[in-house]
Amino acid sequence: MRIKYVTIPSGNTAEEEIFFVKFLGFKHNGDLELWPNVCCKLLSNNDSDIHIAIIPNTYILNQKAVIIFNTENCLKQYHEITKNGIVFNHKPYYVSAGMIAEFKDKEGNQFILLEERSYIED
Amino acid sequence: MENVLKLSNENLICSSKLTYKNLTEVNNNFSLHVNFNGNEKFVLNKKKLRLCPHTFLAINPGTLYSDIIDSDSPVQKISISFGKGFIDDFKTSFLKNDNYFPDNHGNHLPQQNLTFNETIFPLLGDLKYNIEHLKVLIRSNCQDELLLNEFLYHILLNYYTLSQKDIFFVEERLKDLQFVTRKEIYRRLSLAKEYLYSNFDQKINIYELSKYSCMSATHLIRSFRQAYHTTPHQFLISIRLKQAQFLLKNTSYPINEIVNIVGLDSPSTFIKLFKIRYKITPLKYRISHNAIN
Numbered sequence: 001m002r003i004k005y006v007t008i009p010s011g012n013t014a015e016e017e018i019f020f021v022k023f024l025g026f027k028h029n030g031d032l033e034l035w036p037n038v039c040c041k042l043l044s045n046n047d048s049d050i051h052i053a054i055i056p057n058t059y060i061l062n063q064k065a066v067i068i069f070n071t072e073n074c075l076k077q078y079h080e081i082t083k084n085g086i087v088f089n090h091k092p093y094y095v096s097a098g099m100i101a102e103f104k105d106k107e108g109n110q111f112i113l114l115e116e117r118s119y120i121e122d
Numbered sequence: 123m124e125n126v127l128k129l130s131n132e133n134l135i136c137s138s139k140l141t142y143k144n145l146t147e148v149n150n151n152f153s154l155h156v157n158f159n160g161n162e163k164f165v166l167n168k169k170k171l172r173l174c175p176h177t178f179l180a181i182n183p184g185t186l187y188s189d190i191i192d193s194d195s196p197v198q199k200i201s202i203s204f205g206k207g208f209i210d211d212f213k214t215s216f217l218k219n220d221n222y223f224p225d226n227h228g229n230h231l232p233q234q235n236l237t238f239n240e241t242i243f244p245l246l247g248d249l250k251y252n253i254e255h256l257k258v259l260i261r262s263n264c265q266d267e268l269l270l271n272e273f274l275y276h277i278l279l280n281y282y283t284l285s286q287k288d289i290f291f292v293e294e295r296l297k298d299l300q301f302v303t304r305k306e307i308y309r310r311l312s313l314a315k316e317y318l319y320s321n322f323d324q325k326i327n328i329y330e331l332s333k334y335s336c337m338s339a340t341h342l343i344r345s346f347r348q349a350y351h352t353t354p355h356q357f358l359i360s361i362r363l364k365q366a367q368f369l370l371k372n373t374s375y376p377i378n379e380i381v382n383i384v385g386l387d388s389p390s391t392f393i394k395l396f397k398i399r400y401k402i403t404p405l406k407y408r409i410s411h412n413a414i415n
Contacts (some may be wrong), residue, residue: 073255075276079269092276094248117251 003050004035008065009057010107019040019105023084026052028064065109074099074115125260129267130172132205133274137197137260139198148184152204152238153277155179156245156253159372160197161189161306166240172320175368176245180238200257200381205235212278239285241312242319248281292349297341307345310335314342314354323385362386363399370408
């Protein structure tokens, strides 16, 4: 058993799809009926085989997603996404897991860039 | 090979891989010098220092210094010189946004007049990560000033955090002493540490060390233990083992040669100390690292 789809609830799935494609560099992989009468938009990028499934949030009332993207270089990724027009909640900062930067989409779903760092001296 | 990148705000990044260098100049701006392999000597005013792999040196503006490399194999390093305006902006933004100070250590407000400690530090934590990322960017010929300055801001922040933590750590342990005495002891202990970093491969005499750090031998050992929970000798052993670990990972030098390079007495002492510290023998450590690579 493995995780294959991560759902993003959205009131406007077309707009959410544009957000992922234009700002985050994802590719559209088609539409899929994941459960009866609910058509999801599937997206993916080259870095993972886990798909993003944008689902109409009329079915899941007021739920927000928190997605954590793992990155090798948080500052560089932050810089690239900022250049695409995304406004981050804060500048990148440090937590015990490493360096993170956060932003939200129009729906209020939260996205976190995480560069995991080991602070244990080997 | 030397790659110098001068940004429009006077920040300067110099990445080099040299076997020989002999430069003497007055440092115009605050600068950080990071060594990745090999040895590099610095003369700062009258202090003779040596940077070994994965340590760095901070030099304040106005300091006359010499940077000397004379090595059979290329020494890889990065020097960053921060423009005056950039430092001023850092101070302003830093002081205004203290609540957002990453890794804020216990609401210890920074002084209005930020000063930098001109000494050798180990390259650790976020500073190590950000310097490594910067090294990759420079190697890929990145010309994006916004991105490079973002990294330089974080590197300066990491350096400041590291040096403030060091001061804070020592001052907390010496809190029974008067403020001025604490500051002075911290300064002298920093001298002792930089002497150990610079001469770890030599036979170090406690009296030479205490003379360099302007303390009596007894006072030095007592204060060092109180401040860092270790003795100067144990600290020296840690530096030697760290350097030995680097050589095991990155070279094919035989164990006997590594023992000589890091200034330890005998292979048996080295193996014993290494095993106590890292819970693995040097040979197994080398094999496991080679297997990963």
